[in-house]
Amino acid sequence: MEENKTKKNPEVIDLRVVFKKIWDNKRLFYKVLPIVFVLSCIYIFSLPRYYTSDTKLAPEMENSGAGGTLGALASSFGFDISEMQTSDAITPLLYPDLMEDNGFVSKLMGIKVVSQDGEINTNYHDYLKKNQKKAWWNYPIGWLKNLLPKKQDKGGSKNGYDPYNISLDEDGVYSSARSKIGITIDKKTGVITINTEAQDPLICRTLADSIKEKLQVFITDYRTNKARTDYEYYKRLAADAKQDYEKVRRYYASMADASTNVTLRSVELKMEDVENDMQLKLNAYTTINTQLQAAKAKVQEKTPAFTVIKGAAVPIKPAGPKRVIFVAAMLFLAVIFTSAYIIKDDLLSPFKASAKP
Numbered sequence: 001m002e003e004n005k006t007k008k009n010p011e012v013i014d015l016r017v018v019f020k021k022i023w024d025n026k027r028l029f030y031k032v033l034p035i036v037f038v039l040s041c042i043y044i045f046s047l048p049r050y051y052t053s054d055t056k057l058a059p060e061m062e063n064s065g066a067g068g069t070l071g072a073l074a075s076s077f078g079f080d081i082s083e084m085q086t087s088d089a090i091t092p093l094l095y096p097d098l099m100e101d102n103g104f105v106s107k108l109m110g111i112k113v114v115s116q117d118g119e120i121n122t123n124y125h126d127y128l129k130k131n132q133k134k135a136w137w138n139y140p141i142g143w144l145k146n147l148l149p150k151k152q153d154k155g156g157s158k159n160g161y162d163p164y165n166i167s168l169d170e171d172g173v174y175s176s177a178r179s180k181i182g183i184t185i186d187k188k189t190g191v192i193t194i195n196t197e198a199q200d201p202l203i204c205r206t207l208a209d210s211i212k213e214k215l216q217v218f219i220t221d222y223r224t225n226k227a228r229t230d231y232e233y234y235k236r237l238a239a240d241a242k243q244d245y246e247k248v249r250r251y252y253a254s255m256a257d258a259s260t261n262v263t264l265r266s267v268e269l270k271m272e273d274v275e276n277d278m279q280l281k282l283n284a285y286t287t288i289n290t291q292l293q294a295a296k297a298k299v300q301e302k303t304p305a306f307t308v309i310k311g312a313a314v315p316i317k318p319a320g321p322k323r324v325i326f327v328a329a330m331l332f333l334a335v336i337f338t339s340a341y342i343i344k345d346d347l348l349s350p351f352k353a354s355a356k357p
Contacts (some may be wrong), residue, residue: 092185
């Protein structure tokens with residue numbers, strides 16, 4: 001009866017036969033697994049370890065007055081429209097895109113970094129370019145690349161440093177920075193998270209703190225840009241108005257001194273004209289000075305407050321590479337592929353049987 005079933009269903013695989021075949025070829029595992037283990041260890045232990053740190057920041061945001069039914073509906077899904085909708089052209093959701101701007105990344109290159117052992121003391125640009133540990137195979141590869149003829153790099157500005165016109169080497173440094181720095185924002189709460197990665201734990205923490213400060217400066221400069229422009233405008237007007245008033249006041253004082261004993265009507269009328277002009281200048285200066293103080297207060301009003309929810313800490317343990325997990329995964333895959341190699345004939349037999357006429 002069983003023979004009839006087997007003949008009718010040639011595609012059925014007997015697992016007992018499969019496992020027995022794998023067990024009979026267990027010596028193949030004794031050869032494959034040690035080789036995979038050694039190669040995996042050589043690879044993963046050659047990769048330099050890295051650390052990660054993060055800090056969380058909550059900036060004050062302008063409310064756009066959104067509310068009502070739409071606000072209630074959004075809040076039911078965990079979104080706060082009153083926080084996420086602002087009158088700014090650059091909304092908080094666009095802050096993560098700052099890392100795509102060479103101008104912003106160039107400001108990070110000057111950050112001073114010092115390693116935990118004190119052997120590295122430089123800026124972030126030179127740290128990425130000259131102080132990165134690499135796997136051993138990168139050195140012969142780099143040596144071979146140096147033997148090849150190099151293409152002329154036409155990048156770079158001749159009139160000072162321009163972050164938007166950089167050389168190929170500089171672009172590589174910028175790309176490396178982008179891969180090690182991340183800015184994300186929680187759409188529900190508006191909290192900004194800054195993640196950094198470095199091969200030294202202290203440098204990792206320094207980067208997180210410094211980038212947080214750079215981001216605060218950027219947000220503050222953007223939010224107060226118009227208010228600061230208005231303040232500088234009224235400041236110039238106030239200086240000009242004060243100068244005009246002082247000029248007329250000195251002229252009036254000199255005329256009054258020269259006309260002490262003069263009783264001519266024409267002189268009195270001229271004195272009245274100068275006094276009226278001086279009063280007008282004083283009124284203009286007083287008005288502009290009031291506007292100046294209002295503009296100064298507007299700058300302070302527009303300056304956002306920042307709340308640090310989580311400060312950056314020096315990581316204690318490296319974040320990667322995960323050596324044990326990697327080796328275990330490679331051994332697991334080796335077992336799978338070796339077993340598949342042993343029973344490949346059993347796996348292909350149903351297809352061969354169905355292909356026969």
